[in-house]
Amino acid sequence: MAVIIELLGWGGKRQRYFRVETRSVTIGRGYENDVVLDDAHISPNHLRLDAASEGWQLTDLQSLNGVEIVKNPSSPSAQILGSDSPILIGEGAEIKVGRTRLRILSDNHPVDAAKVLHHLEQDAGKLNRLSIWLPLFLISLGVEIAALYTSSFIEWQWKNVFSTILSTQALLLFLALFWGTMGRFLRGESQFLSHYCLILLAGLAYSLADLLIGILGYNAGTEMIILILSPLNALLILAFLLSANFALATNMMPRQRWISSLGFVMLIIVVSISAQLKGWGEFSPYPDYFSGLEVPALQFASAEPADDFIANFDMIFTEADRLAID
Amino acid sequence: MSVDKNTLHRQFGRLTALLITCLLIVFLLCRPTSGFAQGNSARTLFADNKAGILQIRIIDITSGSKSAIGSGFVVNDNGLIATNYHVVQIAASKPEQYRIEYLSASGAAGSLNLVDVDVVNDLALVKITSQTSSQTSSEIAAVLPLAAAEPAIGVPSYALGNPLDLGLTVVPGTYNGINQTSYHPRVHFTGSLNSGMSGGPTLNQAGEVVGINVSTAGNQVSFLVPVAALQQLVAEQQLRGQSVDNMALRIGQQLLADQEKKFAQLLSLDWPTIALGEASVVNELSPFFRCWGGSNSSSDKAQLLNADRTCRSEDNIYLNEKFNSGVIEHQFFWLETDKLNAPQFYAYYSRLFDDFAPGNKAREKDVGDYQCDTQFVAVNNAEAKPQRKTKAVFCARAYKDYPQLYDVLFLQGTVDDSRAAFISHFTLAGVSRDNAKAYARKFMEVAQWR
Numbered sequence: 001m002a003v004i005i006e007l008l009g010w011g012g013k014r015q016r017y018f019r020v021e022t023r024s025v026t027i028g029r030g031y032e033n034d035v036v037l038d039d040a041h042i043s044p045n046h047l048r049l050d051a052a053s054e055g056w057q058l059t060d061l062q063s064l065n066g067v068e069i070v071k072n073p074s075s076p077s078a079q080i081l082g083s084d085s086p087i088l089i090g091e092g093a094e095i096k097v098g099r100t101r102l103r104i105l106s107d108n109h110p111v112d113a114a115k116v117l118h119h120l121e122q123d124a125g126k127l128n129r130l131s132i133w134l135p136l137f138l139i140s141l142g143v144e145i146a147a148l149y150t151s152s153f154i155e156w157q158w159k160n161v162f163s164t165i166l167s168t169q170a171l172l173l174f175l176a177l178f179w180g181t182m183g184r185f186l187r188g189e190s191q192f193l194s195h196y197c198l199i200l201l202a203g204l205a206y207s208l209a210d211l212l213i214g215i216l217g218y219n220a221g222t223e224m225i226i227l228i229l230s231p232l233n234a235l236l237i238l239a240f241l242l243s244a245n246f247a248l249a250t251n252m253m254p255r256q257r258w259i260s261s262l263g264f265v266m267l268i269i270v271v272s273i274s275a276q277l278k279g280w281g282e283f284s285p286y287p288d289y290f291s292g293l294e295v296p297a298l299q300f301a302s303a304e305p306a307d308d309f310i311a312n313f314d315m316i317f318t319e320a321d322r323l324a325i326d
Numbered sequence: 327m328s329v330d331k332n333t334l335h336r337q338f339g340r341l342t343a344l345l346i347t348c349l350l351i352v353f354l355l356c357r358p359t360s361g362f363a364q365g366n367s368a369r370t371l372f373a374d375n376k377a378g379i380l381q382i383r384i385i386d387i388t389s390g391s392k393s394a395i396g397s398g399f400v401v402n403d404n405g406l407i408a409t410n411y412h413v414v415q416i417a418a419s420k421p422e423q424y425r426i427e428y429l430s431a432s433g434a435a436g437s438l439n440l441v442d443v444d445v446v447n448d449l450a451l452v453k454i455t456s457q458t459s460s461q462t463s464s465e466i467a468a469v470l471p472l473a474a475a476e477p478a479i480g481v482p483s484y485a486l487g488n489p490l491d492l493g494l495t496v497v498p499g500t501y502n503g504i505n506q507t508s509y510h511p512r513v514h515f516t517g518s519l520n521s522g523m524s525g526g527p528t529l530n531q532a533g534e535v536v537g538i539n540v541s542t543a544g545n546q547v548s549f550l551v552p553v554a555a556l557q558q559l560v561a562e563q564q565l566r567g568q569s570v571d572n573m574a575l576r577i578g579q580q581l582l583a584d585q586e587k588k589f590a591q592l593l594s595l596d597w598p599t600i601a602l603g604e605a606s607v608v609n610e611l612s613p614f615f616r617c618w619g620g621s622n623s624s625s626d627k628a629q630l631l632n633a634d635r636t637c638r639s640e641d642n643i644y645l646n647e648k649f650n651s652g653v654i655e656h657q658f659f660w661l662e663t664d665k666l667n668a669p670q671f672y673a674y675y676s677r678l679f680d681d682f683a684p685g686n687k688a689r690e691k692d693v694g695d696y697q698c699d700t701q702f703v704a705v706n707n708a709e710a711k712p713q714r715k716t717k718a719v720f721c722a723r724a725y726k727d728y729p730q731l732y733d734v735l736f737l738q739g740t741v742d743d744s745r746a747a748f749i750s751h752f753t754l755a756g757v758s759r760d761n762a763k764a765y766a767r768k769f770m771e772v773a774q775w776r
Contacts, residue, residue: 150669283690291680324694
């Protein structure tokens with residue numbers, strides 16, 4: 001029976017492992033050891049493991065800094081091993097030598113069943129190509145410039161919009177870098193361009209949906225549609241984007257991923273509602289009417305005769321009376 | 327030739343000398359007399375009438391000190407005192423916090439009760455509280471007679487009051503007749519009225535009240551409430567014989583009656599129009615409407631033409647320091663562009679469309695929130711083919727203390743042209759439902775893109 005010695009990194013994640021076939025294993029910085037570790041705080045001959053009937057007998061070979069038992073299934077209390085008293089450690093025990101954490105396992109230690117590769121992870125991973133990112137980037141740049149151009153009613157000057165375009169793109173780049181770095185740490189692959197593509201796609205989808213919602217609200221003649229659908233659109237797209245980012249950058253299961261991203265969206269909702277609560281029901285001397293206008297080509301709703309409009313005034317007056325009583 | 331010229335010159339010179347001498351004689355003859363007359367009138371009027379003119383003080387009950395002052399004067403033997411509504415308004419609406427007191431020229435003081443108001447003309451009648459009346463009625467018994475006829479323009483008159491709490495003061499000035507640019511009649515008085523003189527009388531040389539000091543536009547342009555309004559109020563009070571118990575109800579009725587009369591008059595008119603771009607808009611409806619306009623047509627950098635015309639009626643009714651009513655506003659915009667494309671033009675247009683507000687100020691305790699409705703409205707115009715499609719907004723807020731009265735805001739903008747737009751807008755303050763509807767109907771018929 002071989003012994004597996006795992007070198008643990010940040011968060012208890014395995015960085016590398018050693019497999020030793022002999023019944024007795026020596027660990028230290030010296031090259032004569034079975035497991036050679038590069039840590040200045042580990043003595044040349046630090047400890048020895050001897051196979052026992054249930055686990056291993058751990059002997060400190062008079063090391064300078066000793067051996068700390070972090071987790072031991074055989075005896076749950078953690079302790080520092082004295083020099084001459086060997087201790088029995090069980091399967092899955094974790095020890096700390098110098099600044100290095102090790103986990104001791106037998107080679108028949110069970111591992112988790114393989115996880116299904118989610119199609120989102122498969123598909124999103126395919127975005128990690130310059131040939132996909134570049135056209136997306138150019139499209140989103142074009143959309144932003146077009147949006148700025150069509151909403152500008154002063155003389156168009158490129159110098160006036162450079163800073164706006166730069167700051168938007170810098171923000172997107174920063175987000176992609178953040179997720180890329182996260183992926184590098186958590187999964188060992190950055191998928192930087194995939195994240196960048198996802199962010200650009202989400203931005204485009206949001207812009208398109210927001211435009212459609214604006215047109216819908218304008219034709220319906222009520223701001224309520226826009227007030228409800230517009231934040232809904234933003235939050236929904238954000239939830240999808242976050243979930244995809246999590247899939248690429250972390251090892252989360254789909255359910256965890258969705259809970260995390262929806263939780264984040266919920267947090268935004270709670271924060272924004274509580275921020276608006278301050279002004280809730282406050283008196284305003286100014287009328288709050290729906291002032292949105294769209295170009296004639298986007299106006300589909302039919303118009304009513306002026307008499308019908310004036311006949312509706314009574315409803316407004318009645319409602320105004322009710323507001324004055326409250 | 328030269329002799330002739332000289333003679334002519336000499337003759338002309340002699341004529342001029344004669345003329346100057348004559349003028350000098352006239353000037354010397356008249357100046358001392360008129361100066362004497364004016365000085366004498368002012369002095370006599372002041373001495374004769376100071377007993378009838380009181381300082382009205384609003385006393386904060388908690389601190390016991392005065393928080394505002396005005397003036398007032400005795401109008402009949404029953405000790406009825408006239409002043410401005412705006413002087414006593416705060417005490418009328420918060421009797422638990424403020425009381426009204428008077429201080430006569432002789433130093434007598436006592437408290438006053440509010441008897442009646444004419445909110446439309448900014449008048450109030452107060453009376454000495456019964457327990458103090460016996461001891462002081464003799465000291466302030468000097469009744470100021472109200473003039474029966476309106477004086478001629480140019481008649482010297484004298485405003486009395488307590489400017490800036492400096493003590494009883496007389497301000498000589500000129501009666502300039504009833505101002506035609508205000509819906510509620512106001513006398514234009516050329517003389518300096520200052521705060522604290524509000525509610526004091528303006529007298530003619532005979533010592534009769536010709537107006538009640540009410541406001542100033544600065545630089546000797548001041549306004550008086552015509553004495554006829556006070557006569558009416560005093561007559562109504564004598565008929566009733568007692569104080570009005572429910573002041574809010576009384577004010578509400580006055581406001582309702584006033585708007586009924588005003589809108590009946592305005593709606594019966596044939597509204598004059600004037601061109602603004604391709605639209606025709608409402609011109610000055612009556613003398614008390616004042617219109618201004620402007621455009622950016624001279625600007626080279628402008629991407630679009632923006633011409634506007636704004637009219638405002640001068641008939642503010644003071645209800646309290648943060649709440650006024652009565653004003654009517656019309657506003658029109660003509661927008662046109664050949665440089666901007668449709669989305670750019672509409673980006674500007676929708677920003678402008680967002681920017682309309684009521685013409686009067688009000689607080690939460692006075693009015694409810696605005697309730698609004700937005701619709702696409704086809705403008706029915708036989709001449710224009712096809713019909714114009716517009717986006718119309720109507721908002722209303724109700725008065726809390728005066729039922730059946732509303733502030734309304736109407737806004738309409740065309741939405742069927744990519745490069746031009748016409749916005750028409752009005753606000754009415756203190757209007758009934760029916761008048762608001764009738765006004766909107768007439769306004770939509772008149773203000774149109776032809």
